Each structure stands twice: as C-alpha cells, then as structure tokens.
Amino acid sequence: MTLPDTAPRSGRGRNVTVMVTGAGTPGAVGIIKAIRRTDAFDPHIIGVETIPDASGFPLVDTAETVSAGDDFIQDVIDVARREDVDVVFPLRPTDLQSLSEAKPRFESEGIEVMVSDPETLSIAMDTGRLYDHLVQHGHQIVPEFYRVSTCDEFVDAVRALGYPDRRVCFKRSDGNKVCFLDSEADGSNVLLDTQPNNTVSTLDGVLPIFEEIEPFPDLIVTEYLPGDEYSVDVIAREDDVPVTVSRSHDEISAGHSYMGTIEEAPELIESARQICALLGIEYNANFRFKYAADGTPKLVEVNPHLSESVTAYVGAGANIPSLSVQHALGWDLSEITVDWGTHVTHDWQEIVFRPGQKSATI
Template sequence: MSDRVTVLVTGAGGPAGVAIIRSLLRRGDVRVVAADMDAYASGLYLVPAADRALVPAGLAPGFADAVLELCRREDVDVLFPTVDVELPVAARRADDLAAQGVRLASPSLDTLLVCLDKYALAQRCAGVVTVPRTDLLSPAAAEGRSFPVIVKPRSGAGSRGISLVSTPAELAARGADNAWLVQDHLPGEEYSVDLIAGMDGSVIAAVPRSRLRVDSGVSVAGRTLADRELQDTAAAVARAIGLTTVANIQLKRTADGTPALLEVNPRFSGAMPLTVASGVDMPSLTLDLVLGRPVPAHVPFREVAMVRYLEDVFLDPAEIIAVPGGELGDAVAAGAGAG
C-alpha cells in the first residue's frame, strides 16, 4: 500500500469537482479535502465534516492566499483546481505552492494562457490540425470568406456571446474589436475529447465522446467513441499546446467531414464520470502523475453510453457549514467540522 496523501479539490460543487472527489475516494489511499465558495456545494458533503472548507470566489483577491493557508493547515500534497477562473490564479502561485510541498494537478501556466485565448490557440494549432480560419473582429475579416461565419468572444465560456453572422454587411456592422473573433462556421458533428498527458507531454489516453443531450452546458447523455481520427487530432492539439495532466478538447467537423479544432478547456470536464467508466480514471491517473509515481504509457478505453440523474445527499441540518455573518470574505470562512 502506498503512503496516504492529502488532496485538496476546489469547486467541489461542480460536476468536475464531484467526479474528482469520487474517483479519489474510491482509491482508499487518499484523504480528500473538499472546498467551494458555496456552503451548499454538494461535493463538500461527500467527505467527512473535518475535511470541508469554504474559500472565496476564484476571482476574489483573497482566493490564492486562502487556498495556500488551507493547504498549510491541512498538510495538502496535491491541489486539484476545477473551476476555469481558478486555474491561472493557482498556476501563478505554483512556486509558493511548491515551497509548501504542494503539487498542482493542472496544466502549466503557458498552456492555460494559450487555451484561455481562442485567438492564440488557433494560431498555435494552425498547420498542426485543421483549424477554422480565425481573425480578430473587423470588417476586413469578411475578405475571402464564405458566409455564415461565427462571431464569438476571444475569451469566453458557456457559449456566451456567440452568434452566427449571415452577411458581410452584418459583419461590418459589428465594427472592429480585438476582444472578439470571426471564425469560419463548422457545420458538422461536434465532439468532446478528454485527454490525459504525462508530465513529459506524452499522450496516455484520448477519449472522444459525443454529447447526446446537453443541459445548462453539461452533458446529461453521451457516449464514448473509439474513433482513431478524433483521438489523433486531439493528441496533436495536446502536443501543440504542451499539455500536461488533463484537458477537454472540443472538435467539430468541417463540411467535408474533417475534424477541426473548436477550443480547449484546460481542465477536467463535467462528463468525467463517462470517461472514467470507459476505462480511463483520469483523476486517479493525474494524482499518480503529479506525485511522480509510475503510470501506464497508454490506457485503453471502451465504448460506453451514459445517462445521468440527480443524486441526493442527506445530512443533519447542523452539518451545513455555517457562514460567519453570511459573508464569504473571511479567508477560509469555515473549516473543520463547523456546524
């Protein structure tokens, strides 16, 4: 039996946070400390009362210091940030974390920054895989294009602000703005590929899936697909961005059926339970990777379909973490077993 390690998972209320917590608890050799900004985050209540914590929002000025303090207090070995906005905040403090003996289970800051800027990502991957032509928003972006085109924020999430623009005149009316992109419209089937790479960047597994039904941005029905072309395309993207640990790579087919790059979410996806069920336990493998333990060079997966339902966690009302004064400003507002 290997030594017991302590892992801190932030964003414990999100589907990725819950998937990571459940995966790591199944191992039996991991103590999971679960953190979230919200006292009602269900993932908090999957761990013993002493291992729950509230932290400020990822964009709040106190977030990084609160997490560092929590890591010190709980003697954390590995930090799994699961919320988009927390990723670069944590990666910028990687040295401070390392000084406390904490390893970060997320891609490097360079990889994160490329993924969070869809213009930089398109430039990095052009010539490596098929990338839809991507320009900064301006009337000149209409030149040589066929319409419709997609206009979307350069750094966006949750499909916010995305529109289909039908004519050059309509595009010209949008003016010029470097915070927005014009992209060729990809008309084909859309896929998500969960991919895990070693600390040397070698691809251990790429698991494509189609999202059969999506509710509020989360896949509620889906299936994995053993499609070599999708796996190879995602692996090429991962190498181009220097990926280590886990990312979710989104692809969509062009009119002639070639898979093209849409975007990379440099984190665990909300559909991670499907990828785990297909045979690739990415949270568990990532823990071994960042601890420097041996991990197989390649992990196979099988085709499996998923439907999902809400699950209930029942508690003594006194267990719901008290938030002092109803405020979350306090560094680590409530930790161990607050009742």
C-alpha cells in the same frame, strides 16, 4: 451513470490527501466520487470553495470555505499546509491562472498543483491566440477563422465566411459561449457573457448591439461546423501523454454534454497529443472537435483542465480523476482497458442543505 457509494475502502496502499478546489462547480460531485472509487490509494479529500453550501462538500472529508478575492491563494495555501495536502486538483477554470502563478509557493511546501504553466494557459484559454499559434506551427486542424476587434472587421469576416448563404459562428476569444448567425433566424439580442449558449440571430439583429458596445470585444468569427462533436480527454506531463480517451457527444445543452458514447477516434487522439506537445500542456486537458461539412475534423477549443463530464469514462474502465492524481505524484500508471462503445447518460443530483444542519444530504 451511477457511481458506487463514496465510503472509503481500506487496503489500497498509501494515504493520499487531495485538495479539490472549486468543490461547488458542475461535475465536482462526480469527480470526487471517482477519486473515492480508486483502488490505487486511500484518498483523504479536502474540499475548498468560496461558498458554504458547495455541492461537493457532503462528499469530502474536510470542507473549507475560503475567500473569493485577493486572499484566495493564501487561504488555499493555509488550508493545504494545515491538512498536509499532497495534490491540489483545480476544478474551476477561473482559478487556473492564479494557481499556476502561485505554483512555486505550493512547491515550497511540497504540494503538487495540477495546472499548466501561465503561458500555456494564456494560449489555450484564448481561442484566437490558440488558433493563431496552431496555424503558425503548421497545424491544419483549426476551422477557417478571423479575429476581429471592430464592428467593420466583424461584418467583413462574416461576409468572407459566406453569410448570408452560410451560417457563421462567433464568440469572445476568451470565452466559451458560441453564437450563430443565420439569415433565416429571427433577430434576437446577443449577450456574449450570459446563458443560454448557442444563441441564433441574424447579422441585422446583432449589428445594432455591436455598434453600441465600447470598447468592441475581441471576437473570433469562424465557419459553421455542422458535423458530429467529439471530446478527447488527456493526462499529460511534459512530453508524456500516457492517457488519451475519446467520446462522442450525442446530446448537448448549454454547452454541456449530457449523453455520449465512449468511442475510439484515433485521428482526434493523435491531434490532441500533438497539440499537448506543442503547447506544453501538463496534467489534464479536454479537446473539443467538430466535423466540417466535408467530413474534416476541426478543433473547437482546448480546456486545459479536467472536464466536468470526464466521469463518463469511469464506467468504461478509465478513472481519469484517480489516474490524474497518481500521475501528478509521479507514479507509474497501470495499463487501462477501455470498453469502447460504452454509452453514458448524465443526470442531475440534488444536494439538500436543511436549516440548522451543518451537513447536507444527497
């Protein structure tokens, strides 16, 4: 999908200053372009990142490099105050908790931070806690799963889920990398904190590694879901979920969707709405679902932030980054018409920083 050039257009109403934190994260370029594309307001975009050559810096009005450690929040507040920021739009998942805890400090400056409350984040970003929470409240959308914290518990869970006759999945409860156990696979090392995703090994291949790990990681072991994968992306606030759109993932690499179709999935959209209400999710969230062998949809994970591939919807009529800013400001959202069936392909884009030049080219 190609978005139009990023030159601001006049005559769109009031000016809005948006700070994008994590301006060098995957998806930042497309999200910044989508904000530029809006007709609802004239965006002034501040890009914040902990590195000086962030991919999104060439597209923002003001680029600021901030500290990566304990001074991160204070640096962001200082920049937001100086630039008279209206809304802070976090793109990096690892920034969410600290920004959420600091929301009162931003609010005292009249700045809206687009992130859920700390307790909501702590549940949504820990798959084990999330699944437990949903089961306790009667939601059957989760796959069969076990939470384990010892090697013996891991082996018992794997066997209970049908291994070696069936494939089994596992990952860190607070992580995103999924590993598979397949009795017919070649044994291989499993490094839960590194890429690529979707490592396939055998139980015999991973046990020597787990037997040496101290302390044993908090893992979640789940049934293997062989069916199609979908995402539902939402804009939410309190009990209101004014925007929900869904898409299929036709091609995935290292956990990222590079090809998909904007496809209406009412059952998944309703599940996402219910989970939003249960968890109290605010602003943006991305729900990943996969279908089990019997055709039943199961929740894979909840990402309580804007998806890096959310710009897939822009070409289908749903500019979620722009709508999210408007919703954060309390504006009434205009009705959107989604062109269901729109097919989208993502591609890489080079950002070139030449020696001696302050700006970059795309």
